[in-house]
Amino acid sequence: MMKIICTKENLHKGLFVASKSVDQKGSLPILSTVLLEAKNGLVKLSSTNLETGIVCFFGGIIKEEGRFAVPAKIFSDYIANLPTEKVEILGKNDLLTISSGSFKAEIKTLPSDEFPLMPKVKSEAVFSLSGAVFKKVLAKIIFAATPDDSRPEISGVCLDVKGDEIKGVATDGYRLAEGILETTQKAS
Incomplete structure (x- = not known):
């Protein structure tokens, strides 16, 4: 389970950056996702195409920590079209529920443990x-x-x-x- 409250602006900027290294060719479904993690008061977005990887952080209210591999294009497109500023994200089992004002969407996620490990930068x-x-x-x-x-x-x-x-x-x-x-x- 995961519960986050953040601004649309921070989430949209983070997704814009992280989406740059998402695999567009679709060779492995997990590579077309962004790993969304909530931990220690920060939201972390990671993506990789196995050649390059991007990790970015932004602040948010973390009610419950967790991690989900979310299809990048669907997630990014939905967030970009939200009219309101506050975004609530609830992750449970393999479903991510995104609420903002009167808008609500559910996105099916992939198992986060399948997401490739990002190499540590020296x-x-x-x-x-x-x-x-x-x-x-x-x-x-x-x-x-x-x-x-x-x-x-x-x-x-x-x-x-x-x-x-x-x-x-x-x-x-x-x-x-x-x-x-x-x-x-x-x-x-």
Whole structure:
């Protein structure tokens, strides 16, 4: 059993982010879900396609802790169309009941113990930057990153952070872009 009360805005933003790594191809049904967990005063949303994984947290009122693997598209679409701000989620057995104002829906869930374990991230290379600084670095290099999924090794960007210098590099196999940004904000 699980019972959560949260804002539509927080839940919608979390689902938007977490849905980025949901498997759209449908090779395994559990990979098309978002793992919704309520624990220690936080709501955690996890998703993976077995190549990439995303975990995001937001605050909520946790009346009862629990975890459910919810079909991502159905869950996200329903939350996006809710008109009211407060959302109550009740999970029982294999059913998730979502209430908001006069709206109510039930979504059948998959067994949460089938959801793949997310690898632990080693904290040896953790840093924090403001969104504005991060956006400036990406703006200088993102045009050269390939949008082609057939070559995932070059579809991202490489960031090197040392002191007050942030270096970003991206390539699509033909172009190479490098952007260096000096900032007063030290990476921590």
